Amino acid sequence: MHLPRTAAAATTALIIIILTAADIQISTASPNQQLPNFTAVIIFGDSTVDTGNNNYLPDAVFRADHPPYGENFPTGQPTGRFSDGKLLPDFFASILGIKQLVPPFLHPNLSDSDIRTGVSFASAGTGYDDLTATIAQAISMDEQVELFEKYVVRLRSIMGDDAAKETVQGALVAVSAGANDFVYNYYDLMTRRLEFDLSGYQDFLLSKVQTLVKRIYNMGGRTIVVGGLPPIGCLPIQMTVELQNPLERRCVETQNLGSQSYNAKLKKLLAKLQSSLAGSRVAYSNVYDPLLEMITHPTKYGFVETKQGCCGSGLVEMAALCNAESPSCGKEMASNYVFWDSVHPTSTAYQILATNLSQQLASALSSASPPSS
Template identity: 55%
Template sequence: MASSSSSFFVLLVLLNTITRLIITNPGTTCNASSTVVPPKFPAILVFGDSTVDTGNNNFIPTAFKGCHPPYGREFPGHIPTGRFSDGRLVPDLLASALGIKKLVPPFLDPLLSDKELCTGVSFASAGSGYDDLTTVVSRVIPVSQQLQYFKEYIKRLNKAVGEHKAKKIINGALVMISGGSNDFLINFYDLPTRSLQFNISGYQDFLLQKLQDIIKELFDLGCRNFIVAGVPPFGCAPIQITAKLKNTPARTCIEEENKDARAYNSKLKRVVKKLEESCEGSKMVYLNIYDPFMDMINQPQKYGFVETKKGCCGNGLVEVGPLCNLLTPPCANASEYLFWDAIHPGEVAYTHITRYVLDHAHMLFTIPTTPAKAN
């Protein structure tokens, strides 16, 4: 799921050849041998919340960080990196499967190299949302500010490879946008902020307008290939079940919240289609992540899960961010848990989601690929 008392999952969609998207420079370096077969996209650019934040919160003054154990337990090297999971996230798995790079670095990392810059970064921030009000308390990076960082990225890329090549990289890059859950959970359900101003339908429309503005600005800045993820069934996040006093032995999902998520996704799908029609030369794909998450929850045995209503960290009811630590030891086998902490899925769940992306976003990707296994 997403972040804070908030967004929790996030992301994903692919199979027909779009020949105009084929690029000529490889994605692993800015300058590589002509004998190397280039990937479908030269770079990956990521915006959103904790489902796609690969470590930006490490470099800002917020308490909401995932750069401490037991986070990262299944990550290569078994180190916490700021990813809110036991291992890799969908951007990492997808970039690896598409041959772009093995891991997607955070843009704010002061050690970020020009080589890494060329093949893409994540601008995402755990706890973020499309509504700037979502980040006031948590002091994380709203998506609007992530756009400002993207402009800094363009300047640095221009300097590293020249304006012509930089434009080519940005035009060909795969842009992932995943957010919205925090906005609903923090600003509408758990705190009486936007619910005093909007009914649920009105707030959905407010967020969709914010998202449209973000996509249009990214298009104006040169981005052309978009995957826009809907929200997951955030009423099934362990922390939401606990907060809504559903902590019975059955621990049932909050159906009213899931109903709102489905309504939002239905509107978002139409918005993405209209945006693609109005942004000439773009390819925009709405990613339905709600259904694959519900399938993992309703048919856990199909995926090897034995627990889908609690996180692996601690007792699995509220542990997330600073509350998930060495004093709240995780379960022995995280692969049996859909959720790593009380909000966020583990790497196994993200691997299934990535496979769903590769199988269903056929308008952007040519050949379905299986995500690479961690070393």
């Protein structure tokens, strides 16, 4: 059961939508490695891959359906994407040659073409822990799988059973979640610290990951990429919340170490899952290193600012997201920033990650057996 909107909204300053790893980074591919010809892109996760589903949740705590979000989107309008423009699923779908934009499944006017080529079930504020979704009044991961089931039903009505099965088996399925769980329930609100130490909470979440991957596999998904955690302690909001002097802008290293230890466990889990799920290709995505590289060596990528977002620029951000009154560095200057708001990357940063992602995913899949039924 979700919290009342008023109660959930009261926690907004500390409830953070975290960059998680639909930003799929694995290992650098050689020039002759090619990505498979995927039939569709199917996305599960949080705000980093929510292309607008929260627009259709009347009680969702987090929404990006207002300016200045979307300033650099092709239409110049907010779409529910938590950035100034496109998100990583959009860039990656374009790189794969599937389509330019990945629509939210809850959009009321999805075309048959949208369904055939894939959608996002993601919801800003969610996580593997059901408590995380409850706090944010977001779509839980279990509920996202239920939406996937509805998607498959419609896909069958459009294409027939056999073609729909081939489409799902040939799709790239990406899962981006986990960081909200740590910020909501361990680092900031600390709800789960009453039950778990850090390692125990990591294991609790990994059991959820395992169940999710198996459910997706049982519904026909064969190429499944699961993202690890980013350097949580380098998010501008965490610098503000966790440091005694919020004007001292530096990464919170204890949180970064927590991300690293979780990622090591996740990588091992996914390797075991692939070996146990016949015909699957289950890949770990390492967003931690490339994002930290952009933050640590910004000029190498054309960035100037790494410790605060473009939206809210000049302020020590105490809220995760921007509202219509938030000051902005300006749409032309956004490309100088790694972060758009105090949590989410700019569209420029996402594009860099997507390019890197496509090379690294090719490398990861080149050594895996082709998926089969």
